[in-house]
Amino acid sequence: MSEDDKERTVELHYEGGVLKLPVFTGTEGERTIELKTLLGSTGMTTLDPGFGNTASCSSKITYIDGAAGILRYRGYPIEDLAVGATFLEVAYLVIYGELPESGQLKEFSDKLRENADIPADMGTLIDAMPRNGHPMSLLASAVNTLAAYYDDSVDPSDENQVELATIRLLAKLPTIAARIYRNSIGEKPIAPDDSLDYVENFIRMTFGDNAPTGNLGDLFNKAVGMLLVLHADHELNCSTATVRVVGSSQADIFASVASGVNALSGPSHGGANQAVLEMLEGIRDSGTSIEDFLERVKAREVRLMGFGHRVYKNFDPRSKEIKVLASQILDHDDNPDELFKLALKLEAAALADSYFTERKLYPNVDFYTGVIYRTMGFPNNMFTVLFALGRLPGWIAHYREQLHDPAFRIARPRQHYIGSAERRYPGQG
Numbered sequence: 431m432s433e434d435d436k437e438r439t440v441e442l443h444y445e446g447g448v449l450k451l452p453v454f455t456g457t458e459g460e461r462t463i464e465l466k467t468l469l470g471s472t473g474m475t476t477l478d479p480g481f482g483n484t485a486s487c488s489s490k491i492t493y494i495d496g497a498a499g500i501l502r503y504r505g506y507p508i509e510d511l512a513v514g515a516t517f518l519e520v521a522y523l524v525i526y527g528e529l530p531e532s533g534q535l536k537e538f539s540d541k542l543r544e545n546a547d548i549p550a551d552m553g554t555l556i557d558a559m560p561r562n563g564h565p566m567s568l569l570a571s572a573v574n575t576l577a578a579y580y581d582d583s584v585d586p587s588d589e590n591q592v593e594l595a596t597i598r599l600l601a602k603l604p605t606i607a608a609r610i611y612r613n614s615i616g617e618k619p620i621a622p623d624d625s626l627d628y629v630e631n632f633i634r635m636t637f638g639d640n641a642p643t644g645n646l647g648d649l650f651n652k653a654v655g656m657l658l659v660l661h662a663d664h665e666l667n668c669s670t671a672t673v674r675v676v677g678s679s680q681a682d683i684f685a686s687v688a689s690g691v692n693a694l695s696g697p698s699h700g701g702a703n704q705a706v707l708e709m710l711e712g713i714r715d716s717g718t719s720i721e722d723f724l725e726r727v728k729a730r731e732v733r734l735m736g737f738g739h740r741v742y743k744n745f746d747p748r749s750k751e752i753k754v755l756a757s758q759i760l761d762h763d764d765n766p767d768e769l770f771k772l773a774l775k776l777e778a779a780a781l782a783d784s785y786f787t788e789r790k791l792y793p794n795v796d797f798y799t800g801v802i803y804r805t806m807g808f809p810n811n812m813f814t815v816l817f818a819l820g821r822l823p824g825w826i827a828h829y830r831e832q833l834h835d836p837a838f839r840i841a842r843p844r845q846h847y848i849g850s851a852e853r854r855y856p857g858q859g
């Protein structure tokens with residue numbers, strides 16, 4: 431952050447005097463107070479549970495305006511990218527900062543095809559993992575072991591190694607994810623096919639001959655590609671913040687991304703897409719009315735999964751796009767999808783209820799994804815794996831950006847200690 435960025439200062443009045451703190455203005459006019467000198471000057475720290483007010487870095491990757499429902503990757507609105515760009519274009523944009531020229535895209539895509547296979551013994555290792563284990567647990571373990579299989583690309587201080595690891599991660603994650611799925615259904619793995627594009631290849635490795643073909647196949651490829659685009663980055667969400675924190679210790683990119691996969695698995699974060707579908711199935715199977723279910727939510731017995739967001743306090747622009755996609759795929763007059771219909775009713779009832787509107791709770795990215803994935807044949811426990819495939823470019827981009835940040839330091843938050851004062855071990859004083 432240059433001196434020019436410091437538009438003004440704020441004053442903090444405290445017992446010991448007055449501290450002037452610089453205020454930085456971001457690209458879109460958002461302002462940030464820099465607290466670097468606070469502890470040294472005043473002896474005080476800040477307490478900000480969940481980092482709700484804390485910017486831990488400056489970033490050029492993604493802009494979100496939560497009040498206005500705006501999301502942009504590298505300046506491009508998500509609405510444009512969702513309908514106009516392929517996942518590989520968006521991955522390139524998020525990681526390298528610019529949309530690829532056609533030659534750059536071909537080179538990128540060729541490298542991913544060439545690196546899509548995993549070593550045979552890594553395949554054996556994945557096959558030996560518990561077949562009924564949660565795919566997110568297996569995915570995180572497999573990503574972690576990539577560092578051991580590819581120890582020529584683990585040095586964060588070597589740009590060529592980081593680039594090689596970037597390609598390997600992007601190329602191999604679909605292969606690993608599809609193998610985990612096929613093991614779970616007792617089927618043999620399917621090797622990557624380098625005649626297919628990135629998304630088609632993933633669907634083919636997952637479903638083999640059962641993958642839809644013709645118009646339906648095209649629709650599914652397009653839908654999965656668009657869902658991956660919508661998930662590609664979301665600035666400092668829990669898993670991306672985790673990747674940055676782990677990477678800040680100079681851990682390699684595979685270890686950092688594996689940590690991101692683990693952070694994503696929780697139901698408050700990426701695991702919400704599975705939780706939404708289970709919630710809808712639970713309402714359907716129990717025969718509970720939507721009104722009764724929402725009463726239970728308001729009594730804080732359960733959460734309305736797929737609703738609410740730390741940053742979006744108006745609407746989540748991703749959820750708008752996904753709802754349109756869900757309607758295209760699921761809203762057929764002759765065969766309407768029952769869980770999609772239930773989700774629509776649940777959303778309408780929640781948005782008509784002051785409990786949700788007063789708290790600014792709206793559907794988030796996870797509310798409608800599960801019903802789409804389900805109709806494609808993905809089991810509930812694979813939904814978050816699809817989120818991980820989409821979020822991978824964001825994790826990589828943040829890891830790489832941090833390596834070049836002049837303000838880069840190991841992540842090490844402070845605490846507000848409220849435990850026991852000093853006391854002595856019996857017999858010691």
Ligand code: CMC
Pocket residue numbers: 480667697698699700701702727732733734735736737738739740741789791794795796
């Ligand atoms: N259902 C019912 N009440 C809710 C919900 C919900 N889904 N979300 C928030 N609230 C209430 C909460 O109880 C609190 O009420 P009060 O002020 O009366 O105590 C108020 O709204 C503010 O909530 P919060 O927990 O302080 O909000 P947060 O920013 O800490 O949490 C969240 C954000 C996403 C974790 C939360 O909204 C949630 O648990 N949602 C359900 C899980 C979900 O869908 N997660 C996916 C998030 S989007 C994609 C991603 O990140 O992966």
